[in-house]
Amino acid sequence: MPDWLEIALRTLLAMGVLFVLTKILGKRQVSQLSLFEYITGITIGSIAAYVSLDLETNWYLGLVAMTVWTVVSLGIEYLQLKSKTARDLFDGKATVLIKEGKIMEDNLKKERITSDELMEQLRKKNVFKAADVEFAVMEPSGDISVLLTKENQPLTPKHLGVNVGPEQEPQTVIMDGKIMDEPLATIGLNRQWLDTELEKLGVSIDNVYLGQVDSYGQLYVDLFDDQIKVPKPQKKAALLATLKKCEADLEMFALSTKEQNTKQMYEQCSKALEKIIDEVKPLLIR
Incomplete structure:
Protein backbone atom coordinates (compact mmCIF):
# COMPACT_ATOMS: atom_id res chain seq x y z
CA MET A 1 0.00 0.00 0.00
CA PRO A 2 1.42 3.46 -0.88
CA ASP A 3 2.52 5.57 2.08
CA TRP A 4 0.17 8.42 1.19
CA LEU A 5 -2.82 6.09 1.16
CA GLU A 6 -1.87 4.49 4.46
CA ILE A 7 -1.47 7.93 6.08
CA ALA A 8 -4.86 8.99 4.72
CA LEU A 9 -6.53 5.85 6.11
CA ARG A 10 -4.76 6.19 9.47
CA THR A 11 -5.81 9.85 9.70
CA LEU A 12 -9.42 9.00 9.02
CA LEU A 13 -9.29 6.23 11.62
CA ALA A 14 -7.64 8.54 14.19
CA MET A 15 -10.24 11.25 13.54
CA GLY A 16 -13.09 8.77 14.03
CA VAL A 17 -11.65 7.34 17.24
CA LEU A 18 -10.82 10.81 18.57
CA PHE A 19 -14.39 11.96 17.92
CA VAL A 20 -15.85 8.92 19.72
CA LEU A 21 -13.52 9.30 22.72
CA THR A 22 -14.29 13.03 23.00
CA LYS A 23 -18.02 12.23 22.99
CA ILE A 24 -17.41 9.71 25.77
CA LEU A 25 -15.47 12.24 27.83
CA GLY A 26 -18.42 14.64 27.58
CA LYS A 27 -18.95 18.36 27.11
CA ARG A 28 -16.47 19.38 29.80
CA GLN A 29 -13.66 18.33 27.46
CA VAL A 30 -14.60 21.08 24.99
CA SER A 31 -15.53 23.78 27.54
CA GLN A 32 -13.56 25.24 30.44
CA LEU A 33 -10.89 22.64 31.17
CA SER A 34 -9.35 21.74 34.50
CA LEU A 35 -5.60 21.11 34.67
CA PHE A 36 -5.93 17.36 34.22
CA GLU A 37 -8.53 17.70 31.46
CA TYR A 38 -6.18 20.10 29.67
CA ILE A 39 -3.35 17.55 29.87
CA THR A 40 -5.68 14.76 28.72
CA GLY A 41 -6.89 16.73 25.71
CA ILE A 42 -3.36 17.59 24.56
CA THR A 43 -2.08 14.05 25.08
CA ILE A 44 -4.93 12.33 23.24
CA GLY A 45 -4.55 14.80 20.36
CA SER A 46 -0.80 14.11 20.19
CA ILE A 47 -1.37 10.35 20.18
CA ALA A 48 -3.92 10.75 17.37
CA ALA A 49 -1.29 12.60 15.33
CA TYR A 50 1.18 9.82 16.09
CA VAL A 51 -1.28 7.19 14.87
CA SER A 52 -1.76 9.14 11.62
CA LEU A 53 1.87 9.74 10.66
CA ASP A 54 4.19 7.15 12.25
CA LEU A 55 4.33 4.36 9.69
CA GLU A 56 7.12 2.45 11.45
CA THR A 57 4.99 1.33 14.40
CA ASN A 58 1.76 -0.58 14.74
CA TRP A 59 -1.22 1.79 14.54
CA TYR A 60 -3.27 -0.13 17.09
CA LEU A 61 -0.76 0.67 19.86
CA GLY A 62 -1.72 4.33 19.56
CA LEU A 63 -5.39 3.42 19.85
CA VAL A 64 -4.61 1.43 23.00
CA ALA A 65 -2.87 4.47 24.50
CA MET A 66 -5.78 6.76 23.62
CA THR A 67 -8.23 4.30 25.18
CA VAL A 68 -6.17 4.09 28.40
CA TRP A 69 -6.08 7.87 28.71
CA THR A 70 -9.85 8.01 28.20
CA VAL A 71 -10.53 5.33 30.82
CA GLU A 105 -2.22 41.02 46.90
CA ASP A 106 -0.80 37.81 48.39
CA ASN A 107 -3.37 35.72 46.53
CA LEU A 108 -2.57 37.58 43.30
CA LYS A 109 1.09 36.64 43.72
CA LYS A 110 0.11 33.05 44.52
CA GLU A 111 -1.81 32.77 41.22
CA ARG A 112 0.86 34.84 39.41
CA ILE A 113 -1.65 37.46 38.30
CA THR A 114 -0.53 41.05 37.80
CA SER A 115 -2.70 44.04 38.61
CA ASP A 116 -3.03 44.70 34.87
CA GLU A 117 -4.35 41.19 34.29
CA LEU A 118 -6.78 41.55 37.17
CA MET A 119 -8.17 44.80 35.76
CA GLU A 120 -8.42 43.19 32.33
CA GLN A 121 -10.52 40.35 33.75
CA LEU A 122 -12.72 42.84 35.63
CA ARG A 123 -13.29 44.85 32.46
CA LYS A 124 -14.45 41.66 30.75
CA LYS A 125 -17.16 41.58 33.43
CA ASN A 126 -18.05 45.23 32.65
CA VAL A 127 -16.37 46.40 35.85
CA PHE A 128 -13.97 49.32 35.41
CA LYS A 129 -13.33 50.24 39.07
CA ALA A 130 -11.97 47.76 41.59
CA ALA A 131 -13.74 49.75 44.30
CA ASP A 132 -17.09 48.66 42.83
CA VAL A 133 -16.30 44.99 43.57
CA GLU A 134 -17.48 43.42 46.81
CA PHE A 135 -16.05 39.98 46.12
CA ALA A 136 -14.03 38.42 43.29
CA VAL A 137 -12.80 34.84 43.12
CA MET A 138 -10.66 32.96 40.62
CA GLU A 139 -12.32 29.65 39.81
CA PRO A 140 -10.34 26.43 39.25
CA SER A 141 -11.05 26.84 35.52
CA GLY A 142 -9.15 30.15 35.53
CA ASP A 143 -12.24 32.31 35.09
CA ILE A 144 -12.89 35.14 37.53
CA SER A 145 -16.33 35.52 39.11
CA VAL A 146 -17.30 38.98 40.35
CA LEU A 147 -19.90 40.17 42.86
CA LEU A 148 -20.53 43.92 42.76
CA THR A 149 -21.27 45.99 45.81
CA LYS A 150 -24.95 46.39 46.60
CA GLU A 151 -25.19 49.92 45.24
CA ASN A 152 -23.53 48.92 41.95
CA GLN A 153 -25.63 45.85 41.18
CA PRO A 154 -28.08 46.15 38.25
CA LEU A 155 -31.61 47.14 39.18
CA THR A 156 -34.09 44.27 38.89
CA PRO A 157 -37.88 43.98 39.30
CA LYS A 158 -37.25 42.31 42.66
CA HIS A 159 -35.49 45.44 43.94
CA LEU A 160 -38.58 47.45 42.98
CA GLY A 161 -40.97 44.97 44.57
CA VAL A 162 -42.51 44.17 41.18
CA ASN A 163 -43.72 40.64 40.50
CA VAL A 164 -43.17 39.40 36.97
CA GLY A 165 -44.51 36.32 35.27
CA PRO A 166 -42.37 33.22 34.71
CA GLU A 167 -40.54 32.86 31.41
CA GLN A 168 -40.14 29.51 29.71
CA GLU A 169 -37.98 28.45 26.81
CA PRO A 170 -39.21 29.87 23.47
CA GLN A 171 -39.80 27.30 20.77
CA THR A 172 -38.38 27.75 17.28
CA VAL A 173 -41.26 26.83 14.96
CA ILE A 174 -39.85 28.17 11.66
CA MET A 175 -36.26 27.85 10.49
CA ASP A 176 -34.95 28.80 7.04
CA GLY A 177 -38.51 29.07 5.72
CA LYS A 178 -39.49 25.57 6.90
CA ILE A 179 -42.04 24.74 9.59
CA MET A 180 -40.74 22.70 12.55
CA ASP A 181 -43.61 20.42 13.55
CA GLU A 182 -42.05 18.99 16.72
CA PRO A 183 -41.62 22.34 18.57
CA LEU A 184 -45.16 23.28 17.50
CA ALA A 185 -46.53 20.07 19.01
CA THR A 186 -44.49 20.64 22.19
CA ILE A 187 -46.45 23.81 22.96
CA GLY A 188 -49.76 22.33 21.81
CA LEU A 189 -50.06 24.26 18.54
CA ASN A 190 -50.40 23.24 14.89
CA ARG A 191 -49.76 24.49 11.38
CA GLN A 192 -53.24 25.99 11.10
CA TRP A 193 -52.55 28.24 14.09
CA LEU A 194 -49.19 29.21 12.58
CA ASP A 195 -50.74 30.04 9.21
CA THR A 196 -53.30 32.26 10.96
CA GLU A 197 -50.61 34.14 12.89
CA LEU A 198 -48.51 34.66 9.77
CA GLU A 199 -51.58 35.97 7.97
CA LYS A 200 -52.13 38.50 10.77
CA LEU A 201 -48.54 39.69 10.34
CA GLY A 202 -48.94 39.86 6.56
CA VAL A 203 -45.95 37.64 5.73
CA SER A 204 -45.57 34.33 3.90
CA ILE A 205 -43.78 31.29 5.27
CA ASP A 206 -41.23 31.43 2.42
CA ASN A 207 -39.99 34.84 3.58
CA VAL A 208 -39.52 33.84 7.25
CA TYR A 209 -35.92 33.12 8.20
CA LEU A 210 -36.67 32.39 11.86
CA GLY A 211 -39.92 32.16 13.82
CA GLN A 212 -40.23 31.66 17.57
CA VAL A 213 -43.18 31.31 19.91
CA ASP A 214 -42.77 32.46 23.52
CA SER A 215 -44.33 30.88 26.59
CA TYR A 216 -47.41 33.11 26.16
CA GLY A 217 -48.15 31.92 22.64
CA GLN A 218 -46.88 35.02 20.83
CA LEU A 219 -45.14 34.58 17.49
CA TYR A 220 -41.99 36.56 16.68
CA VAL A 221 -40.50 36.35 13.18
CA ASP A 222 -37.34 37.49 11.43
CA LEU A 223 -37.59 37.79 7.64
CA PHE A 224 -35.12 37.13 4.85
CA ASP A 225 -36.00 40.60 3.53
CA ASP A 226 -34.54 42.95 6.14
CA GLN A 227 -36.28 45.94 4.55
CA ILE A 228 -39.68 44.72 5.73
CA LYS A 229 -40.58 45.69 9.29
CA VAL A 230 -42.84 43.25 11.13
CA PRO A 231 -44.97 44.64 13.97
CA LYS A 232 -44.41 43.08 17.37
CA PRO A 233 -47.26 41.02 18.88
CA GLN A 234 -49.70 43.15 20.87
CA LYS A 235 -52.01 40.48 22.29
CA LYS A 236 -51.01 40.95 25.91
CA ALA A 237 -51.04 44.74 25.72
CA ALA A 238 -54.46 44.65 24.04
CA LEU A 239 -55.84 42.30 26.69
CA LEU A 240 -54.55 44.50 29.51
CA ALA A 241 -56.05 47.59 27.87
CA THR A 242 -59.41 45.80 27.47
CA LEU A 243 -59.47 44.78 31.13
CA LYS A 244 -58.72 48.32 32.25
CA LYS A 245 -61.43 49.67 29.96
CA CYS A 246 -63.92 47.24 31.52
CA GLU A 247 -62.89 48.42 34.97
CA ALA A 248 -63.34 52.05 33.95
CA ASP A 249 -66.76 51.27 32.46
CA LEU A 250 -67.92 49.63 35.68
CA GLU A 251 -66.81 52.65 37.69
CA MET A 252 -68.64 54.95 35.26
CA PHE A 253 -71.82 52.86 35.54
CA ALA A 254 -71.58 53.05 39.33
CA LEU A 255 -71.35 56.84 39.18
CA SER A 256 -74.15 57.24 36.64
CA THR A 257 -76.85 55.27 38.49
CA LYS A 258 -78.84 56.45 41.49
CA GLU A 259 -80.07 53.00 42.47
CA GLN A 260 -78.04 52.05 45.54
CA ASN A 261 -78.17 48.30 44.98
CA THR A 262 -77.07 48.69 41.37
CA LYS A 263 -74.35 51.18 42.34
CA GLN A 264 -73.05 48.78 44.98
CA MET A 265 -73.04 45.89 42.50
CA TYR A 266 -71.03 47.91 39.95
CA GLU A 267 -68.56 49.02 42.64
CA GLN A 268 -68.05 45.45 43.85
CA CYS A 269 -67.51 44.24 40.28
CA SER A 270 -65.06 47.06 39.65
CA LYS A 271 -63.04 46.20 42.76
CA ALA A 272 -63.06 42.50 41.87
CA LEU A 273 -61.84 43.27 38.36
CA GLU A 274 -59.17 45.58 39.74
CA LYS A 275 -57.89 42.74 41.91
CA ILE A 276 -57.81 40.41 38.91
CA ILE A 277 -55.88 43.00 36.87
CA ASP A 278 -53.27 43.29 39.65
CA GLU A 279 -52.82 39.51 39.64
CA VAL A 280 -52.46 39.08 35.88
CA LYS A 281 -50.58 42.33 35.19
CA PRO A 282 -47.12 40.73 35.73
CA LEU A 283 -47.97 38.28 32.96
CA LEU A 284 -49.19 40.97 30.56
CA ILE A 285 -46.50 43.64 30.89
CA ARG A 286 -43.59 41.46 29.74
Missing part, protein backbone atom coordinates in the same frame (compact mmCIF):
# COMPACT_ATOMS: atom_id res chain seq x y z
CA VAL A 72 -8.24 7.03 33.33
CA SER A 73 -9.91 10.39 32.68
CA LEU A 74 -13.36 8.88 33.18
CA GLY A 75 -12.18 7.23 36.40
CA ILE A 76 -10.88 10.54 37.73
CA GLU A 77 -14.15 12.27 36.83
CA TYR A 78 -16.02 9.56 38.76
CA LEU A 79 -13.77 10.14 41.78
CA GLN A 80 -14.43 13.87 41.55
CA LEU A 81 -18.18 13.26 41.62
CA LYS A 82 -17.82 11.19 44.78
CA SER A 83 -15.08 13.02 46.67
CA LYS A 84 -14.46 16.67 47.51
CA THR A 85 -10.84 15.78 48.24
CA ALA A 86 -10.43 14.41 44.71
CA ARG A 87 -11.97 17.58 43.25
CA ASP A 88 -9.56 19.74 45.22
CA LEU A 89 -6.63 17.55 44.17
CA PHE A 90 -7.32 17.44 40.42
CA ASP A 91 -9.21 20.70 39.83
CA GLY A 92 -7.75 22.84 42.58
CA LYS A 93 -9.57 25.33 44.83
CA ALA A 94 -10.98 28.74 44.11
CA THR A 95 -8.81 31.68 45.14
CA VAL A 96 -10.23 34.91 46.55
CA LEU A 97 -8.76 37.92 44.73
CA ILE A 98 -10.95 40.71 46.15
CA LYS A 99 -12.74 40.54 49.49
CA GLU A 100 -15.00 43.29 50.85
CA GLY A 101 -13.60 45.65 48.25
CA LYS A 102 -9.95 44.96 49.23
CA ILE A 103 -7.56 43.42 46.71
CA MET A 104 -5.76 40.39 48.17
